Amino acid sequence: MLSETSAATVRATLPAVAASLDEITQRFYDRLFTAHPELLRELFNRGNQASGDQRRALAGSIAAFASHLVDRPDDRPDAMLARIAHKHASLGVTAEQYRTVHTHLSAAIAETLGDAVTPQVAAAWDEVYWLMADTLVSLEARLYARQGVEAGDVWRDWVVVDRAEQTADVTVFRLRPADGSPAPGFLPGQYVSVQTELPDGARQIRQYSLICAPGSDVLSIAVKRVRGERGPDGEVSAHLHTRVRAGDRLRVSAPYGDLVLDATDADTPLLLASAGIGVTPMAAMLQQLVAEGHRGPVTVVHGDRSPAAHALRADCDLLIGKLPEAVAHYWYEDPDLRERADGAATAVHTGLVDLTGIPLLPGVRAWLCGPLPFMRAVRGQLLARGVPASDVHYEVFGPDLWLGAS
Incomplete structure (x- = not known):
């Protein structure tokens, strides 16, 4: 007070x-x-x-x-x-x-x-x-x-089990605790911090969403290589992409993050909206919904530069197909028509994400993740259509520049 x-x-x-x-x-x-x-x-x-x-x-x-x-x-x-x-x-x-x-x-x-x-x-x-x-x-x-740790003592050694290139700029790393202990529990939508030692000796930290289902001894993260538009390329993502291979060790934190599906009723209508690498927490949430047998309508919205740049699309499509009332809408700024394979429950659009014409049922709850302009636009559209601000949840990758204006 x-x-x-x-x-x-x-x-x-x-x-x-x-x-x-x-x-x-x-x-x-x-x-x-x-x-x-x-x-x-x-x-x-x-x-x-x-x-x-x-x-x-x-x-x-x-x-x-x-x-x-x-x-x-x-x-x-x-x-x-x-x-x-x-x-x-x-x-x-x-x-x-x-x-x-x-x-x-x-x-x-x-x-x-x-x-x-x-x-x-x-x-x-x-x-x-x-x-x-x-x-x-x-x-x-x-x-x-x-998490059962002392204040500040969040770091443990993990071993890279394997890595797989998802797109030209996104690589998935699968990790296991180096000491053989069970992986910590987490909630879908949470992230871990990864600490890497760079060539100049600096130990830099970045956060990456967990894209796997809880309960596994092997955790997965998807790392997008940051190519600088306003400054230099991302030094940690570049290091992970070019230098880290199976068998290498990384320092990884316990899982944290407050963008989680909290106590949703099995019939609650949901909207999961993402853009770019913001798809990562949504992939984990979809796994949770499938595992819990969610019965209500689920609308998945995603925007990306092109189908080729859309990370985790195959994984998300598979999960969407397992939900009884799920549909997906994908927007691509530069669509490659040769790669447009629309599923029965998927609609593909050109341009930026636009919720006009997308049904929003009464009581819908929304989760957003992606670049700040995307989230501002989608949140504004949701509020304009009567969705209460308290039912619109978001995550910012990086410093939260929305704090003073949301």
């Missing part, structure tokens, strides 16, 4: 802080990495730092959290905090690191805003920070306990 005094101070200063957040977060990361260069090499995503995405995501989360507190001082944005907590747990973040962040974030605010940061202002924003940090530490502690 934000105190009344602090709520008034934060409300009065939020416009100035929000206007300066880009500079504040830039100063923060400069200070943090100067004092702790190992964090950039071993915890933070160097690609997202170089592009500025991580800075914008941090600014968005601060603004969203502070705005929520001043509007509803007795409430906290649980969905946003849960998503951050899952990501932090998959990285092995500890309570001590929040104190480190506080030191450098407070200094960055003071440096940027100067004399405007009076003791009262500093105390109010400290209260905001620690409300957010303490809640995250508590959530992360529960996530660690659920």
